[in-house]
Amino acid sequence: MNILVINCGSSSLKFQLIDMEEKSEQALAQGVVERIGGEALLTLRSGARRIRKTAPVRKQRDALALVLEWLVSPEAGGPVIPSLASIHAVGHRVVHGGEKFRASVRINAKVMTGLEDCIDLAPIHNPANINGIRAVQEILGTEIPQIAVFDTSFHLTMPEPAWMYAIPYSLYRRHKVRRYGFHGTSCRFVAQRYREITGRTEAQTNLILFHLGNGCSVTAIIGGLSVDTSMGMTPLEGLMMGTRSGDIDPAVLELIADKEGMNIHEMEALLNKQSGLLGVSGLTHDMRDLLEEVQDNGDRRAQLAIDMFCYRARKYLGAYLVATGGVDAIVFTGGIGENADVVREQILRGLHRFGIEVDPEKNKETVGSREGRISKDGLSPEVWVIPTNEELMIARDVLQLVSG
Template identity: 60%
Template sequence: MNILVLNVGSSSLKFQLMDTDAERMKENTDRRLARGQIERIGGEAVWSFRAGDAAPVKGSAPLKDHRAAVEYLLAWIVADDSDVEIHSLAEIGAAGHRVVHGGEHFVHSVAIDDAVMRGIEETIELAPLHNPANLKGVQAVKAVLGPAVPQVAVFDTAFHHTLPERAFLYAIPYSLYRRHRVRRYGFHGTSHRYVAYRWRQITGTPREAQKIITLHLGNGCSACAIRGGESIDTSMGFTPLEGLVMGTRSGDLDPALLDYIAEKEGLNLAGVETLLNKQSGLLGISGLTNDMRELLAEAEEHDDRRAWLAIEIFCYRVRKYIGSYLAAMGGADAICFAGGIGENAPAVRAMICEEMEWAGIKLDPAANHACNGVEARISAEGAKPEVWVIPTDEELLIARDTFRVINGLETRY
């Protein structure tokens, strides 16, 4: 089955066209037929599309809204010169959507109907920048492909519904949870779930015996403690701001700072929130960039003190979370790196794992250095816990969930 996977932002759209079914999932022969993205929707949008493993093609077009963007990318997919292996929209059997927030109601991927749309709308106040855009993607596909094409929502928060109360509750008046559902929700769930599934597959470990720590490190970063295939703790909280240092997000800080910064800088609460979400993290510490690649180059070439400081704080925070999750689970069998930084920055992985030999964590320097964007074990021979790099594939999991949901199959991996 050909499944359109969409990740829709307020003015952007990322897509993949996946060919998957029960047999392909069993044999791991799912095929990526096309992928790409459109940015600056609402004006002169810029796009980059590619068929299979071909070189990307790029261009621009006036696209006034998400429906126009979906129409444009689908027209490219079925065009004779796109080299995509389908030639009619009728060959697209379903659509799967990344939905950022499912609240406490959506604990699994679900087929989208009017009731689900209302449920997603009810969580908008928990993810005001994301869920409205996700809904626009659903509505655009329905308008373009028609209501008969099934659509499925795959929630970032769903994987973390297994967190126990001791992990998801904050030490604030319990009434705030009862009245307003103030709690830890966690994010990047689809990525953590894929990495956990893939590690079991690689190592032949039964689900019930799994005990690992997954690290999704990119512009957004989160850690997850996984036992028995289920999330038992994670670093992001009520919003994606909590936890690790990220590209532009601060991660953990003293909440009393909000009032202090507001008073000293003459900001309202919204201004402080913008500062913490968009002007902090690697960018805020370095004063240079939120791109880890650029920071590493600046640190190595010019020995820039603040670039080094940003990298050091980033790695130190990850190391602290590894230690806390080792304590929470009574040890772990593996530490798994994923995400753009986790998959492609050997120097960062090495710095994170420094001084962790007390816990059994020891890298093979040659294996770590050689691993860029590929699946590999990078720990020293015999070291426990093992350290792995497992490139995440959220789109594959969304496509598989979509197939499973519309065919009445279990989505638990």
């Protein structure tokens, strides 16, 4: 079964085409269309085939049409698949499922209504996700199975004291204002892979999982279930990120708004797109570039941004170790978590009193999306690096729901 996995954003469309036949789980093609709404940049890859080109793309439907056209075209060495009929099902990453969707679900009219009901919780992301679903219906037809896989559903196992905000309870009841958490699909994949590596059962899966990329979160998993996570009603809360501030005193917003003459929407854009590593360093949101800037030029603000990033992650680690009563492993994933050995070492530095100590050689060897344990032998909790694959997790959900 060939499954097309789509992650449709407001200005981008990422995809993977995965062959799930007999659990081969082979990625046939992948890529991204960026800058939707203007002259878009297409980056497409299949085996040795590499395509980078630009084209006018007004909306998500146009982006999907270009991707599908490329999959069946002879461009650069032959088609990836003989025809669009070779796509048997489609899986969609949907950012916010609220409390309505506790698991992945096959899309029908009732589900579409539920997705629209969740738009208020994710006004930037969910409309784009819905547009991606409708684009598939228009181009591939309404008969092709489509599955929605939610970032939030994994975290609906959190107990009420963990997800409730300390605001009037009536606001939760009326508007569902609460902590939902994100990166749930990544958490599920990594936890599943951890069990495969270690031979543990789901009930024995006790982790603190750092997903560190441009977006960052940390999740406490006990007995295979999410019991707390750093992101909140939106992905803005929690750790310092590439362009997001993470935790901040709400009173700061009023002061900045008054002093700078900004409205609430401008403030939200400031915290989501101009803060984090970018805002502190004044240079970039990319951790790789910041590490290089410190190494080559000793830039003070770049170092400050890195130090703040690691310190905040370290604080959450301490909080979750206490809140859970201890775990068996600490796991790093995501672009930074998988590749930045310096960042992992700094987050965990000096924690030998808590049984946490990184082996320097193993830590340096486990980069470039390599999998492995990086803690010293015989210590608990262990420290692991496990690359994530959200697209493959989505494809597995699609296969399960479509094949039964």
